[in-house]
Amino acid sequence: MTNRNRLGTIESIWRYPVKGMRGEEIPHVYTGYAGLMGDRIYGVIAKDGSAGFPWHTGRDQEEFVLYNATYTSGQSLLEPEDLAIFVEQGPGVTPIYPDADAFRVSVTTPDGKSYSDIGEPEFIEDLEKAAGRSLRLHMTQRGQQDCRPVSILSLSAIAALGQELDMAVDKRRFRANFYVAWENQDDPYFEFSLVGKTLRIGDRLEVSIVERDSRCKMITLDPDTAEESPRILQHVYRNHSGDAGVFAAVLRDGRVNQGDSVFLV
Secondary structure (H helix, E strand, O other): OOHHHEEEEEEEEEEOOEOOOEOEEEOEEEEEOOEEOOOOOEEEEEOOOOOOOOEOOOOOOHHHHHOEEEEOOHHHHHOOOOHHHHHHOOOOOOOOOOOHHHHOEEEEOOOOOEEOOOOOHHHHHHHHHHHOOOEEEEEOOOOOOOOOOEEEEEHHHHHHHHHHHOOOOOHHHHOOOEEEEEOOOOOOOHHHHHOOOEEEEOOOEEEEEEEEEEOOHHHHEOOOOOOEOHHHHHHHHHHHOOEEEEEEEEEEOEEEEOOOEEEEO
């Protein structure tokens, strides 16, 4: 891939152990056909929720975005064991993921209470009291994203939104997986022009940019205080058709590192 095809650089990588809770920045990650390894493995389901969207998130309880979830196994969940062996066999051979026990998550609540295992019945009981609704935990090793397995947002789009709104806009509001610094300086929303195109990230990962990312109340919540700023979502809908960032489907799996180049295929 020549420098002529180079579009930008991965500025940071984020995954979210529990859907709707605070995310974590990581230095690298294996990204498979179901998304980033360890991304949104856990989700909290509302028993009174609709079948179409049963998840309990910051839409229902603003303070939910302040819950801090961390994998107790740490760095070992950034990529499967023996990944190099599977890579040598060519694309399409999916590596073995760790057993479910390896994905155990500890949680710290906004008021500082800690649970060593999110699966503890006491955690859900206490969360139900705080949320005022009946809840249950759902776990899968392959992720529980709303739409597509990978989300991408540019730093230029975040900066442009901040200028348009005349306020500091924290990128964490948007809960993307890959934040990108584009080389294109003319269009702050350059990612919108990539819908329908294929990108290679790093040495191996290839993704198809499928659609623009339609936004909801989550971007109105301050990631440090959970304070709501409705005008952010109102502005995005009035000026950008409700979209910020793009969704991608994985065509070829691989490891992505912070600082990797992004190429047009």
